[in-house]
Amino acid sequence: MGTVEPKRRRGGAHALTLLCTTALLAVTALGGVAQAAPAPEPGVKSLEQVRKEIEGLYRQAGAATDAYNLAESEAKAHSDRIVEIAKQVAAGQERIGSLKNRAGAAARAQYRSGGLPAGARLALSSSPVQFLDGTDRIRRGEKAATDLLSDMNRTQNDLRQYAKDAKAEWEKLEANRIKKEASKKEIEEKIKAAEELENKLEAEEKARLIQLEQEAQYKAQTAWLSTGVLKEVTGSATEAGRKAVQFATQQIGKPYLWGATGPDSFDCSGLTSQAWRAAGRGIPRTSQEQLRLLPKIAVKDMRPGDLIIYFDDASHVGMYVGDGAMVHAPRPGRQITIAGAGSMPIKAVVRPDA
Structure with missing residues (x-):
């Protein structure tokens, strides 16, 4: 599927009305929007209550997924840092070895000369020229020894810091x-609880559940469009944005x-971050970090190409594709799809290629 560009005159409302009307027709085919669900028996949850409970569980799983993904990303960063520190330690140890060899060579040379450096012997000479040359060598030798000790101390301090x-x-x-x-435990528990709720439903109830989901999304999208929000939305995608949308819609x-x-x-x-990676731009891995950093x-x-962050906890994200629509990976048990950009509560819109 190619990039969907917003139309300036006909507006996104027309295209999204068509999109939502198509969804509504599908809903009607499943049982008819006008058909009222039978009243539940006292003490028994209605299908709408079950739908909201399942939706809530999946949202909690989504928030936990964000936490898992962030922890995984941070763990990789810490692992990479540990590898880098190990390299620095190895280089520091090699440096210490080299400095010790230099100090040892100097000590051996001094031992072979009877305990006096060559400069000291010249400084004791009765020849003025040799005396001056000797004192200069002493000064240079002292500086070299001081520098050597300072270098060893710095390197040893570095190694101690690397250890910390x-x-x-x-x-x-x-x-x-x-x-x-x-x-991970929370994700698995929430998904399992949601699946157990859904598995208790009969085939007709499952079909009706999907219908209720679509109706709720249609109602939210219609309310969003009725505000006239799309009248001013006329921005065109950048080249990178087109590539990101193309990748996302291909999934x-x-x-x-x-x-x-x-x-x-x-x-x-995962969908939005990989879509922008395919467009040549690295962005944060999680929806919460995308909100925080973009x-x-x-x-x-x-x-x-812009990203729409949903819900107060920023637990969901989709990519705007134009005409009031977005592409997203909804939840476990569902496939990547096109949906109304206003079909869920919008927290913010962020731009990867600002």
């Missing part, structure tokens, strides 16, 4: 491992998998 740095990095690495394990139909960055599956921020822009200024 390595210890700190190992502690951070272990803390990140614990964070990752905790996040449509691939499954969501938490922690995945392709090529066969993605989570929400420049924020007004919704009216967004253009294809």
Whole structure:
């Protein structure tokens, strides 16, 4: 699928109305929007309550996925730093060895000369010329010895600092491992709970559940469009933005998998980060870091390729593709798809190629 550019005169509302109408027709085919769900028995959850509970569990899993991905990214950075420190330690140890060899050579030379450096013997000479030459050699020898000792002290101090740095990095690495394990456990628990809820439903209820999801998204998108938000959204994609959108839309139909960055599956921020990587720009791995580190822009200024961060906890992200639509990896059990940019609560819009 190619880049979707926003239309200036007809506006994104027309295209998205068509998109949402198509979705609504699909919903109607599943059972009809006008058909009311039967009232639940007292004490029994309605299907809408189940839908919201499942949605909440997946959102919590999404937030935990962001925490897992961030911990993994930080762990890699700490591992890389430990490798760099190891190289510095090796270089420092080699330097110490070289300095010790130089000091040993000087000591051996002095021993062979009877304990007096050549400069000292000249300084004791009765010849004025030899005396002056000797004192100059003494001064130079003293400076060389001082420099040698200073160099050894600096290198030894560096090695002590490297040891402290390595210890700190190992502690951070272990803390990140614990964070990752905790996040992984939470992700698995939330997904399992959501799947158990969904698996209890009959086939007709599952179909109705999908219908309710689509209706909720359609309602949110319609409300967003009704504000006239797209009237001012006329920005065109940059070359990098077009490449990012092209990559993201080429993944449509691939499954969501938490922690995945392709090529066969993605989570929400895995899709957006890899899309911009394909466009030649590295951006943060997680939706929360994308929000924190990328420049924020007004919704009216967004253009294809910009990232839309959703929910107060920034637990979800999609890529704007134009005409009021975005592409995203929704949640476990769903595939990468096109959806209305306003089908979820927007927290912010950020620009990778500001």
